[in-house]
Amino acid sequence: MKILLILNGKGGVGKTTTARNMAAAAAAAGLKVATFDTDPQGTLTKWWQKRPEGAPTIDHYQESLADLEGPVEALEGIDLLVIDTPTAIEMAGIRPNAEKLIDQADLILTPLQATPEDLESVRGTLMLIRSRGKATTFVLNKVKPRVKEVTDARRGLAGGGEVAPVDLPDLAEVYRSFSAGLGVVEVAGAKSVEDFVALWQYVSGKLGFKS
Template identity: 40%
Template sequence: MTASVQKRLLVAGPKGGIGKTTLARNIAVAAALDGLAVATLDLDAQRSLTKWYGKRPVDMTPITHYEGEMVVEDVQDAMAGISGFDLVVIDTPPSIEDHPEAFRVLVAAADLILVPTGQSDDDLDSVRPWMRFIRKTSTDAAFILNRVNPRTRSFTEAKSILVSDGRVCPIEIPAYDDVAATSSYGIGILELKGAKGREYVAGVWNFTRAELGIGGPA
């Protein structure tokens, strides 16, 4: 099963340590497992996504990878040159607001922006104004609560606060070790049999797929 039109998913936020790369790679894997032709684009100078891809076993579900710099010329070239896929997942650097011109190019090309966030006050103080800014661009966007403890009061309060600034994915990703550990093996959580957290990542992918208008697996 493939989509008829290439979709671009932008994973972006102003704060480091909120799991942008983890989210990007797990969504890419989930999409590939559903039979989509998937590419990833790493625009973060730390190259975490690229390092993950370099560890990826050759017998896993195929994903094509690209990398570039968060500068206008590189972003424009990538948006024009990466084609022929069902989904392109784009990982961005922290402090993305420091690259306004390149970000504008990305937003103009994106079909959906996911903004991962934790549940702490520091996280919320960072991502809430960022989402308000994104909404002014008229590009579809949603918060993803990531690396959280859903059983705490602060999680419930965070979710209640976030809905005042934008849509929130109804499925969160708890802070399970298995989700982070897959980075060491170049795989996604859905490729690790019996891993804790698989169902949450699958739920986030189902939400993302629906938002992008991509049909389910055949």
């Protein structure tokens, strides 16, 4: 079982969006997928509860990061576990448990927007990941077309880790797919299907899944 950890101490950057879309894309690609919501707000759980009949099955688990005891156990028959996390993971109370997840992760994705606020506040998360001897892959999210900040962000982030080759566009279909309990790749006619598929293929390759 491979563990994909979605981590950024800042809220509203796209962690849950990335988690549910990578899980849905992996399930659509035929993998046995489970999601694990460690955010007490439970947004990923609410999404999972909305999944329509007939959509590829995703198993789901929920436990607040603060309450995690011991390492995440391997789940029988599951190829990929996608873990969503809360904000403020650098805070003393939950930091040790965030560290456990970092230690166990096969791949970490850090979504953020190409804004000065997100670029500054991602440093704390990056330092936390590095303090465990790990690296992260940044995913630029809510990207607007032809905005110079995106090029600047790619350049600025390059020193801190890999930047995924695919950016996720700022589109209403992304939040609409939440209400439908779907990933964008499961929405017929969605404009950004190619972007989410391309991000999944990149992630899948990094995790060592054969496509």
